[in-house]
Amino acid sequence: MNFRDELTFEHYDKERLLMPSIASRLTEEENAFRHKMIEYIVSNHQPYTPEGDEVALAKRIDDKKNVLVVEEDGKIYDIYPVTSEEMPHKVTLADGRVAYAMCAIDALGCTYTFDQDIVVDSVCSNSGTPIHIEVKDKKIVSHSPEDIRVLNADLQNSEVWAEDCCCGMLYFRSQKDFDEYAEKNDLCPDCTFCLSLEEAFSVARMLFSDNE
Template structure:
């Protein structure tokens, strides 16, 4: 996941993204444009819309092409996904992909427990991130299939994220790839998948705020 969307962001983007993440985590939905205007001290509603367009172009957020509603603010999704994450403070969120699910612990500065399913057989997969390391997980053979952004022409939410999933074993990744025209990628042990999450989300550490 080679997104570098936070490399040169401005303070206004940071304030806006922090509010969006907190609202999704607290309420399951993003803030209103009016709330964003207050949080960023934007002079007008038009300025807020321009800011959202710029954030989307950088890959910080993903919006519905028709309504303009915010559907995701990385690493969180405002709509249901297969990757449910419970924060240590009890809040529950949805992540865009397996690597994003692992990155939630970094962005919110607290331990997490991930509940997902094998992309091939739909068996339950449970993974804990404790102290920014992989904790307990099951099954013991669980891995992540990772496909790089360079493989896709679409934005990450549509082209990359749907393919970055948990699998209960390497064998099930291979079976899935045989059954489907899957894009190029690699199998990652969970700790290496967390390393990918660190590469993306370390610049955002604590942005979602600590335990509520």
């Protein structure tokens, strides 16, 4: 049984949040290239520059949307779930490398992309309170604060995640902090979701678990 069949979200119809994995939208060749770029970016903290036949392959993946973005200089700075730029969402992999994620969901998804235990360090986007999450064997084993909430965008209704969603998917130390942020920033309740940490982890699994 597909794990998606058993998912539930306390305040939302799960059909609004169900997503296919990124890997499922790519060919075997495209997925291999995607992982090559991810490994390079994380190991070097530099954008990846496609060369030779890779240029056309990167363009082909870019045309499929919501996997990577080829910038005007031909380089790839961002490829889900990582970025070559330092961001507030820091992910420490079990092998000791540090990755930076574009959003709160991407940070959690690194455990699936790299098939490793991870530690996520970020901040509450309302209060600045540190957020700390530890994932082992694909399970959240500890986190602080206790009542973390995650702002998730409506990915189903966004054509270009990099423009519409990425930097807006954030951590909050509590429901109160989320509510205050939503009011201050006039968030649309019909196109955003306030998820528990476990619910957000399920969304990350949907997006970044290649074989499910």
